[in-house]
Amino acid sequence: MTPLAPHLTAFLRVRLPIECNASPHTRSAYAYAFQLLLGFASRRRKVSPSKLDLEHLDSDLVMAFLRDLEVTRKNAITTRNARLAAIKSFFRFVEHRVPSALDQVRRIAAIPMKKSPTGLIAHLEREEVQALLDAPTPSTVAGVRDLAMLHLAIATGLRVSELIGLRLADLTLRPQPSLLVRGKGRRERLLPLWKETTAAVRRWLGLRRPAPGVDALFLNARGGPMTRSGFAYILSSHVGRAAAHIPSLRTKRVSPHVLRHTCAMVTLQATKDVRKVALWLGHARLETTEMYLRADPSEKLEALAAGKAFRLRPGRFPASDDLMAVLAAARCPRESDNRVAPPARRYAK
Numbered sequence: 001m002t003p004l005a006p007h008l009t010a011f012l013r014v015r016l017p018i019e020c021n022a023s024p025h026t027r028s029a030y031a032y033a034f035q036l037l038l039g040f041a042s043r044r045r046k047v048s049p050s051k052l053d054l055e056h057l058d059s060d061l062v063m064a065f066l067r068d069l070e071v072t073r074k075n076a077i078t079t080r081n082a083r084l085a086a087i088k089s090f091f092r093f094v095e096h097r098v099p100s101a102l103d104q105v106r107r108i109a110a111i112p113m114k115k116s117p118t119g120l121i122a123h124l125e126r127e128e129v130q131a132l133l134d135a136p137t138p139s140t141v142a143g144v145r146d147l148a149m150l151h152l153a154i155a156t157g158l159r160v161s162e163l164i165g166l167r168l169a170d171l172t173l174r175p176q177p178s179l180l181v182r183g184k185g186r187r188e189r190l191l192p193l194w195k196e197t198t199a200a201v202r203r204w205l206g207l208r209r210p211a212p213g214v215d216a217l218f219l220n221a222r223g224g225p226m227t228r229s230g231f232a233y234i235l236s237s238h239v240g241r242a243a244a245h246i247p248s249l250r251t252k253r254v255s256p257h258v259l260r261h262t263c264a265m266v267t268l269q270a271t272k273d274v275r276k277v278a279l280w281l282g283h284a285r286l287e288t289t290e291m292y293l294r295a296d297p298s299e300k301l302e303a304l305a306a307g308k309a310f311r312l313r314p315g316r317f318p319a320s321d322d323l324m325a326v327l328a329a330a331r332c333p334r335e336s337d338n339r340v341a342p343p344a345r346r347y348a349k
Helices: 005-019 024-045 059-071 077-097 099-109 126-133 141-156 160-164 195-207 228-243 247-251 256-271 274-281 291-295 297-306 322-330
Strands: 178-182 188-192
Touching (some): 024 077, 059 077, 126 141, 141 195, 141 228, 160 256, 228 256, 256 274
């Protein structure tokens, strides 16, 4: 048996930062993926995470872990694929260090990425956003902190990793309030802040207690940096309170990334320029931002108003035969309507 801990430690501390020069966001995402995987494997194998062996992480366990992400944690297919990419990257690293695990590595490398449907993005309407911002209690320290985080997430469209990774030095309040964001791929962007957002952040800075050795902008209840799960829990609790006033929130799954989508939709409707949305969100490719055009009905309404509809030729339609109507209703819904029927056989008299 091959101990897992030394190889995983070398992967996170040597392979990613030194050999691959991976960004801090990438290292954090990979570490979180293995935090979930080892927790799942520990429960399955009845062994503590530090006692896990490399052979414990076979292809069957990885497949079960991916199913658990979708079924139990309700993760999207894109999140499932991101976790699988981190696992495959680690086993490509192991392939050169443990030649005896070659068959195990190839089995895991053969696990396919799952295709995801290209649906419309989920976002919040203005009245839902306002109800969410009204949910935190402004008379408590936690409420002031939560309001500042929600304001920043909605106004700037930060990824959750960017939000919890903000440092005090990244915030500039004078002369022009702005925020320095270190995004994916080491791409930095400087975002101006709304007056309301600046006021919410100022109130939090006035109540934030100094934490020795911690320069994170947002702290949790123990005085440490805010975590992904911590912000997700805070967001979920405030969505529950806001749903009491706006019932439509009960039917929506509001994740931290939905706040980013909401910011993108607000920016697109205000500027009518997808390039500005891409710059605001820090997208590397403009094709990534085009998904917001599909979810914005105003773009289609303008195109519809600019054109002129074709006239329809009036006429009478013959009544449908009863037997043909029954046959049409009994057809399989998956059967293609454009399929050509086979020619009828001719029988000799």
